[in-house]
Amino acid sequence: MATIENGFVRVAKGDVVVLLYHGTPLPESMWVMGNEQDRVNYYWSRLVAPRYRVDELKVFKNDICYFCLYFGEGSATELTTGARKHVALYIGFDKGLGYAIQVVAPSFAAFQKEFPNIESVGKMYGYNKFAVKAADLTGKWTSSTSAAGQYYNSVTGAYAGMNAVSMANTFTFNRDGTYSSTHNGASGFVGSQQFYSQKYQGRMTLSDWRLTLTNRFNNKTEVFEAYFEMTGAGPLLHLVQVDARGMHYRLMRE
Known part of the structure; x- marks a missing residue:
């Protein structure tokens, strides 16, 4: 089920929630010098950190790549409720904007069941799709x-x-x-x-x-x-x- 929220589209399936954020710019300096850790940290600090305290943010490391993957995940505590979650963040870039996909699952096992690989998270942006009246x-x-x-x-x-x-x-x-x-x-x-x-x-x-x-x-x-x-x-x-x-x-x- 997809619903329109302020700044993102929310997609829910059972206890797993995916937030599809609208495109936001990456600082110009990071286009030249930024690596996976820098770019993931930039979006994580703005989109995830205000609501979750992560135990350890694990960032995917690319080999030499043309279409690089930008992905981080970790076990985290929801600040308002104290609930334990597994949170992941995928960022795809297009025309100077970063399109972040945040996944919140009750556990790593629940996350892995829905998303067996990083690419499957990136495909979720296809759910930003609504019928025309x-x-x-x-x-x-x-x-x-x-x-x-x-x-x-x-x-x-x-x-x-x-x-x-x-x-x-x-x-x-x-x-x-x-x-x-x-x-x-x-x-x-x-x-x-x-x-x-x-x-x-x-x-x-x-x-x-x-x-x-x-x-x-x-x-x-x-x-x-x-x-x-x-x-x-x-x-x-x-x-x-x-x-x-x-x-x-x-x-x-x-």
């Missing part, structure tokens, strides 16, 4: 992304230009069951980029975590998996095209 959908939702790469001649080292991609999407959902959307973008080498602009209008149907939109590309009907992810800035609307899952819109309310 028509009343919540009404309004304008937007997204924009961009990326660029600089090119240099491998022989001479001379600058060879920049390749850039940018996209902007806007969906407007109306109370009468209609919608409109615009999709604009550009890609290619700067100075000779290809541009596109698409506009659609039609009807929408929302049911069973699915959003159906008529009159899309080539007048076809498209079906999207639709759900909300809760963030510090408000709900993020995900629309994932069912028959082309690479088409994934992540939209914020304007």
